[in-house]
Amino acid sequence: GKEELKKEFVHIISISEVPDYVPDINRFSSWLRLIRTTAWVRRFIFNCQHDTPRIGELNGDEIEDAQMIWWKIVQHEQFGTEMACVRKSQVVPQSSVIRNLELKIDENDHRYTKLLLLYLHNRNAHQGMETVLNTVRENHWIVRGRSAVRKTFRDCQWCKIQKVKPRSPIMGA
Numbered sequence: 001g002k003e004e005l006k007k008e009f010v011h012i013i014s015i016s017e018v019p020d021y022v023p024d025i026n027r028f029s030s031w032l033r034l035i036r037t038t039a040w041v042r043r044f045i046f047n048c049q050h051d052t053p054r055i056g057e058l059n060g061d062e063i064e065d066a067q068m069i070w071w072k073i074v075q076h077e078q079f080g081t082e083m084a085c086v087r088k089s090q091v092v093p094q095s096s097v098i099r100n101l102e103l104k105i106d107e108n109d110h111r112y113t114k115l116l117l118l119y120l121h122n123r124n125a126h127q128g129m130e131t132v133l134n135t136v137r138e139n140h141w142i143v144r145g146r147s148a149v150r151k152t153f154r155d156c157q158w159c160k161i162q163k164v165k166p167r168s169p170i171m172g173a
Contacts, residue, residue, distance in 0.1 A: 021045055022069060031115035038066035071140075074112045113142055117152040126159055 021041050028034040039062040047053040054062075076083060082092050120135050129149045142148050153159055 022073065025070075025111045025115075028115065031112075031119035034112075034115055035063060035066045035070065038069060039063055042066065042069075070112050074110050078110060109148075113148060114152070116140070117142075117149055118156075121149075121152050121156060126156065126162070129153055 021038075023034070023037050023041060025034060028037070036058065039058050042065065043054050043058070043062060079096075082096050085092050117132065117136065121132050124131050124135060129146070132152070133145055133149050136142060136145065136149070
């Protein structure tokens, strides 16, 4: 006779570090372009899910949301164990570099941090390291921030060219 086929259901849960709607950070060389692209992708998703679409240029809230998403991603990647302790109402380990901080924290070698520092360096017209460091510290705390800013200056081609001093010719006897 006929065999009855039973329907079986399988539940698969996938947990990823980075949400699906966030673009690959390694494809960007500009912090501003990364943030704006993230905001545009989020707007596209919003427009697909709602009847009244958002149109026109991105607004400040959309840009801030995109920045918050990236701050959360960076913090989760770099300080996941500390965040888990906080969520469970446990004490953060004494060895943690973020034990006494309350700001948005970035690790100095994360790609997002490098793009952010380069953006602020260019936006401040290649001014000194203290200017960039103070600007970034208005909203972030970068672990070992001074060395990260110093590396940004070392890698900036424009600053290298401006720093070079012309050689004086050797005079004959």
